[in-house]
Amino acid sequence: MRRGISVAAVVGVLALTATACGGDSDGGGDSNGSKDPGKVSGTVTWWDTSNEAEGPAYEKLVKDFEAKYPKISVKRVPVSFDAAEQKFKTAAPSGKGAPDVMRTDVGWTAGFANLGYLQPLDGTPALDGKEDFLPGPMSSAKYKGETVGVPQVTDTLGLIYNKKLFKEAGIKNPPATWEEFIKTAKTIKARTGVAGTQLNPEGYFSLPFVYGEGGDMLDVKDKKITVNSPEAVKGIETAVELVKSGVSLKPATTDGYVNMQTSFKDGKVAMVVNGPWSTADDYTGKSFKDKANLGIAPIPAGSTGKAAAPIGGHNYTVYRGSKNKDASYLFVKFMTSAKSQQYTATEIDTLPTRKSAYTKQVLSDPVKNSFYTALGQSKSRPMIPGVGDLFVAFDQHYVKILRGQVTPKAGLDALAEEWQTKLIKDYEIAK
CATH class of the missing domain: 3.40.190.10 (Periplasmic binding protein-like II)
Incomplete structure (x- = not known):
């Protein structure tokens, strides 16, 4: 389905396309992330819509990422979940003020993709080990045959x-x-x-x-x-x-x-x-x-x-107008790795989206164990x-x-x- 888009939104999408095709020193444009990871540099602005209590855990992961990729810095920006959807829709058309990466509710993903704001991620490092993701969360990251998000947490x-x-x-x-x-x-x-x-x-x-x-x-x-x-x-x-x-x-x-x-x-x-x-x-x-x-x-x-x-949860999405796509792909890959998901599962009680993240330690918790079983019968909303x-x-x-x-x-x-x-x-x- 594609509902009517305003003239302003259409102009914004065209502007994004022009920006995306322009390229830059950090794999901007429609880069597929083929650049040597050790040579990637830049600053990734990440809008984090998780709650305040979860912030310290994600800050630690950011530091771990920066230690692994010293040429890349991450600016974590806490954004209220209630305001995030409209805030992104306001920033994205102009190409100014939008984040490189966003923690996006599964219910927003299709809408953002329909407006042309999300970078397709098939074939990029962001989706490394795609077969390891649970089918339910993965289905919420697709739109019109393209993968436009990487599952972060599920429920x-x-x-x-x-x-x-x-x-x-x-x-x-x-x-x-x-x-x-x-x-x-x-x-x-x-x-x-x-x-x-x-x-x-x-x-x-x-x-x-x-x-x-x-x-x-x-x-x-x-x-x-x-x-x-x-x-x-x-x-x-x-x-x-x-x-x-x-x-x-x-x-x-x-x-x-x-x-x-x-x-x-x-x-x-x-x-x-x-x-x-x-x-x-x-x-x-x-x-x-x-x-x-x-x-x-x-x-x-x-x-x-x-x-x-x-099925509910959140995806990591990459802004199509980002000038730091290669760095963003690596950041999303790191944040959705089995190791990172195991850490957040034990630290802040999230449910992982990767099968391999459900280790004995994670499944020793009765809540996670029970809902992991429940996920086997989950169904994606339209x-x-x-x-x-x-x-x-x-x-x-x-x-x-x-x-x-x-x-x-x-x-x-x-x-x-x-x-x-x-x-x-x-x-x-x-x-």
Whole structure:
């Protein structure tokens, strides 16, 4: 899909192309990184969108890189994640102020590539050992047949549960299907008085239900909107049943994620669907002072017998207008190496994107071990420009569905119509 681009953006893309073709002393332009690494010099400006607590770990890696490549310096610029996407879109068209390398959310990658702002990386040192990357994260780094990013960190959703409540209810194993999930939730409610679950009313968190029935948001190949297909409707009906049956606390209209997390940490619900980022917060709750009480399992399967959860994370991308491409390729290669990923996995609890980074030391951590298993059933979201806008609309309709204001079919039909008329006008609603 390619939505309309403004005249200013088109001019910016043309300017980038001219800059890229001009070349420079450090392999600027469309260099493939064939230059002798020992002779590469320059300064790489890196926009790092990670959080403040992770900064020291990345600063150490920067120093290690500079020690290995003394002719290259790296300027790490912390940029607020919330502001980074628009900040890059503002800087990139002019060729002034944009970074050489950026830590780019997987949901932004296709949009940046569609605007011509990202350098294709196939055949460059940045993608050395490409076969070692996990398929899920790698799929999020491609756009229209080109690799425009290198997976940095990844995540997916899993089933997180309170082992103590399971034991009190006489349940030995976490549910493997959504049907079992409902039965487990009812048993826990009947035997302990605690709600079985609480759903986060964000569209992203509805996808395991949709995927479990064979549905999806879009058919990108044929440019069709499928979020209101019979399969998707059936998946959302499962989520609605959890609320209607009373085994799930009613989702909040605002701050749904925070409400869900608070309930889980306080022991007011037994199971939630969440990602690895949430576990550090879970451990701060009174129910998980004993960390061993936190259970993690893969997402349950739907009636198809298959389970899947959306994949998230970040890629390293190289700005197409960079005058330091050869240095940038080497920096990205270093930061995504198995050694660097092992370091961040143990230091700041990230999930690696390389198979070889899942060493015994990394997998000795129960959270990483569990989510590594969960990654085996992860599924890439549609890699199209503006996918984030689709989720803004999805959130608004999904919360209405869960709260019983509209039926799943009516709500998803309205969502499909909104996408088609306002966001992806070149897509048709599948019949």
